[in-house]
Amino acid sequence: MSEPGSGGESLLFLTDEQLRKGIEAMFFAYRGFTADPDRILDGMDYGRAHHRALHFIHRAPGTTVNNLLNILGVTKQSLNRVLRTLLDDGLVESRVGKQDKRERHLFLTAKGAELERTLSDAQRARMRTAYRAAGPVAVQGFRQVLEAMMDPEMKRQYLALKEGGA
Amino acid sequence: MSEPGSGGESLLFLTDEQLRKGIEAMFFAYRGFTADPDRILDGMDYGRAHHRALHFIHRAPGTTVNNLLNILGVTKQSLNRVLRTLLDDGLVESRVGKQDKRERHLFLTAKGAELERTLSDAQRARMRTAYRAAGPVAVQGFRQVLEAMMDPEMKRQYLALKEGGA
DNA sequence: CTTGGAAAGTCAACAAGGCTGACGTAACTT
DNA sequence: AAGTTACGTCAGCCTTGTTGACTTTCCAAG
Structure with a gap:
């Protein structure tokens, strides 16, 4: 039985008790993770869903609607509601594709970029403090544990974004 | 300007780019984190909110409604709807306090404990694989980064639970 | 012993953000 | 010409959060 400190790998970090602590840490930390942007958005007519859309359009300018759908993991009807308001309010711009005219490529406007920056500044500030x-x-x-926690398909999306931004 | 590899602490892990990767990792990982219990609950008449209630009642048997409210960070009306169904379906038992008869102490029934175990087994399995x-x-x-990411009040709750379970 | 306030429960109404199903149009592909 | 893909939208539903108001019960302080 691998004794801790005996030179071999201790497996004590895999006990149910340790796993439970990790689960609760995820729960409470995620609340902190979303708290600052939520606070900013509260009072505006937007919510967390708008934040997510802005974030990924900022990250991958010119992304198509379908692509965004896959990243966010929601239905087009759900995304459309959010995207509709962002387009109407002039935070996001939609351009017809040049190669494929069925596709719409999404971009942040100056106004959209400004809100995105406000939100991500707040979120990054907390992240920076924690880091x-x-x-x-x-x-x-x-980062290693989070990556190992993702579904394979999500991890693919995540790594694709990482490459693009590196 | 602290040069990387110059012997001093490199601060390259605090760049906006690194922080952004951490933010996206949290987003995608949290989806994985909740995916398995969600899948199990889908089809039953319960949702993620029921899972959370079951989890924390399991963790702190005999907890009062008010205490649970604070941990979960929702309003009593919101919790009540969830708790109502769990009580009606015989998954949770509510006992009037002995000292203070206004308080209700919450416990899982055998049936409730069984569902809780099913859910947490699934969640722990993913956690264990990732760990x-x-x-x-x-x-x-x-764990260090997650703890540093929590709001002070959440961290207090988290640590209180940890002690109790250690 | 009365009174103030805390703990709990409940009713009603509402909002955000998910979902499904169905349908339409434009444009690419075969 | 037919089939498929991308997008948008209408309609309706569900879960889970919110506020506000009101009641009952009961502890504790005056």
């Missing part, structure tokens, strides 16, 4: 407090080694572990 | 893949050092970092 700084935990240190670079912890951050690497953080 | 094993990333290794103990990564897991420690994972």
